Amino acid sequence: MNTPLAAKALSGQPCDHLEEATRVRAVTSWIVEAPTRRKHKLSNTSISYQGYVFVRVTMENGVEGFGEASTLGGPRWAEESVEAIKANIDTYLAPALIGKPACLLEAAAGEMAKAAKRNNAAKSALDMALLDATGKTLGVSAHVLLGGARRRSFSAIWALASGDAGQEVEEAQGMIEKGWFNRFKIKLGFADPATDLDRLAALQKTLPAGTDIIADVNQGWSEADFIRYIPRLADLGVSLIEQPLPGGQMAAMARISARSPVPIMMDEGVFTTEEALDGCTRGAGSVLSLKLCKHGGVHQLKQVAAVAQAAGVQLYGGCLLESSVGAAAHLHAFATLPDLHWGTEHFGPKILIEDLCRNGLRYENFEVHLPDGPGLGVTPDLDLIEKYARKD
Numbered sequence: 001m002n003t004p005l006a007a008k009a010l011s012g013q014p015c016d017h018l019e020e021a022t023r024v025r026a027v028t029s030w031i032v033e034a035p036t037r038r039k040h041k042l043s044n045t046s047i048s049y050q051g052y053v054f055v056r057v058t059m060e061n062g063v064e065g066f067g068e069a070s071t072l073g074g075p076r077w078a079e080e081s082v083e084a085i086k087a088n089i090d091t092y093l094a095p096a097l098i099g100k101p102a103c104l105l106e107a108a109a110g111e112m113a114k115a116a117k118r119n120n121a122a123k124s125a126l127d128m129a130l131l132d133a134t135g136k137t138l139g140v141s142a143h144v145l146l147g148g149a150r151r152r153s154f155s156a157i158w159a160l161a162s163g164d165a166g167q168e169v170e171e172a173q174g175m176i177e178k179g180w181f182n183r184f185k186i187k188l189g190f191a192d193p194a195t196d197l198d199r200l201a202a203l204q205k206t207l208p209a210g211t212d213i214i215a216d217v218n219q220g221w222s223e224a225d226f227i228r229y230i231p232r233l234a235d236l237g238v239s240l241i242e243q244p245l246p247g248g249q250m251a252a253m254a255r256i257s258a259r260s261p262v263p264i265m266m267d268e269g270v271f272t273t274e275e276a277l278d279g280c281t282r283g284a285g286s287v288l289s290l291k292l293c294k295h296g297g298v299h300q301l302k303q304v305a306a307v308a309q310a311a312g313v314q315l316y317g318g319c320l321l322e323s324s325v326g327a328a329a330h331l332h333a334f335a336t337l338p339d340l341h342w343g344t345e346h347f348g349p350k351i352l353i354e355d356l357c358r359n360g361l362r363y364e365n366f367e368v369h370l371p372d373g374p375g376l377g378v379t380p381d382l383d384l385i386e387k388y389a390r391k392d
C-alpha cells in the first residue's frame with residue numbers, strides 16, 4: 001500500500017491521524033444477481049442466481065473498502081431480502097456511519113446497532129467494508145485487526161444441492177478430481193424424507209469409503225420425522241445433521257440432540273449472541289455454524305464463537321454462497337478462532353459462473369486458503385459487479 005498512513009505504519013511511526021483519515025465519506029450499494037453453475041435447491045427455495053448487496057465505503061483518505069451481504073432466494077433462508085438490505089443500508093445504516101472513523105470498528109458496530117434492530121446481513125456487509133478499508137489504510141491483513149491468524153488454510157466442504165442423484169455423484173467426483181473439495185454437504189428437506197435418503201444412499205455408495213458427508217435439512221423436518229428417519233440417516237454414516245427442525249424450535253432441537261447418535265448442528269436457529277447462549281445452554285446442538293450474515297459482523301461472530309466454545313459446542317465455518325469478497329471476510333475471522341473443528345464450506349466462489357473478484361480465493365489440496373495482502377486481500381471486479389447489478 002502506498003498511502004502515507006501505510007508508509008508510516010511500515011516504518012514504525014505512529015498513525016496519529018488514523019481516525020481523521022478513515023472517516024467515512026460515502027457509501028455506495030448495489031443489488032447484484034450473479035448466476036450459479038446449476039440450480040441450488042434448499043428445503044424452501046431453489047436458486048439459479050445468487051443475490052447480494054455489494055457495498056463500497058469510501059473514506060476521507062480516498063481508500064475504498066468493499067463488503068457484501070448474501071441472501072438465498074429472497075427473504076426465504078432468513079428474513080432479509082436484497083431489496084430490504086439495500087433500503088436499510090441506504091436509509092439507516094450508511095447515514096449512521098458517515099463522518100465516523102472506519103478504524104473504530106467496535107464503535108461503528110455500536111452506531112449500526114443504534115440505527116437498526118437485527119438486519120444482520122446488512123450490517124455485516126458494511127462491517128466487512130470498514131475492516132477492508134482500515135486494513136488497506138494500515139497496510140495490514142484484516143485478520144491482524146482481529147487478533148491475528150492462527151491458521152492460513154481450512155479444510156473445505158462442497159454442497160450438493162441439485163436434487164438429482166446422478167448429477168450430484170458426478171459433481172462430487174469432479175470436485176475430488178480437481179483437488180478442490182473431498183468433503184460434502186447434501187441438502188435434504190425438499191423431497192419427502194425417504195426420497196431424500198435414497199439420494200444420499202446413492203452418493204454414499206459411489207464416493208470413496210470414509211468420505212465425510214454432512215446432511216443439511218434447512219429446517220425441513222418435524223421432530224417426528226427426525227425420530228422416524230434418524231436410524232437410516234445414522235446407518236448412512238453422515239457425520240453431522242444440520243438444522244433439521246425450524247429455527248425457533250430450540251426445545252425440540254434439544255430433545256432430538258439428546259437422543260441423536262449423530263451430532264446436531266445449529267444454523268438458522270442461532271443468529272445473535274443471545275440465541276447462541278440459549279441454544280448452547282439448552283443443548284440444541286453440539287456444533288454451531290458461524291456466518292457473518294447471521295451474526296452481523298466479525299466481532300459479533302467472534303462473540304458467538306466464544307459462547308459456543310465456553311459451552312463445549314464445536315464450531316463450523318458456514319457460508320451463504322458468498323463471492324470471494326464475503327468469503328474472504330469470513331476466512332479472516334475464522335483464522336483467528338482458537339479452534340474451527342469442522343473446517344469451512346466456503347465454496348461460493350466456485351459455484352458462481354463468474355466470481356466477483358479479480359484475484360479470488362485459492363482452492364488447493366482440498367483446502368481454501370486465507371488471502372494475503374492488505375484488508376480482505378481480494379480485489380472486487382467492478383466491471384462484473386456492474387454487469388450483474390440490477391438495473392432498475
Ligand code: MUC
Nearest residue numbers: 159161218267319320321
Ligand atoms: C445453509 O443453510 O447452510 C450454505 C450452503 C448451502 O448449500 O446453503 C447454505 C445455507
Ligand code: MG
Nearest residue numbers: 216242243267
Ligand atoms: Mg445450513
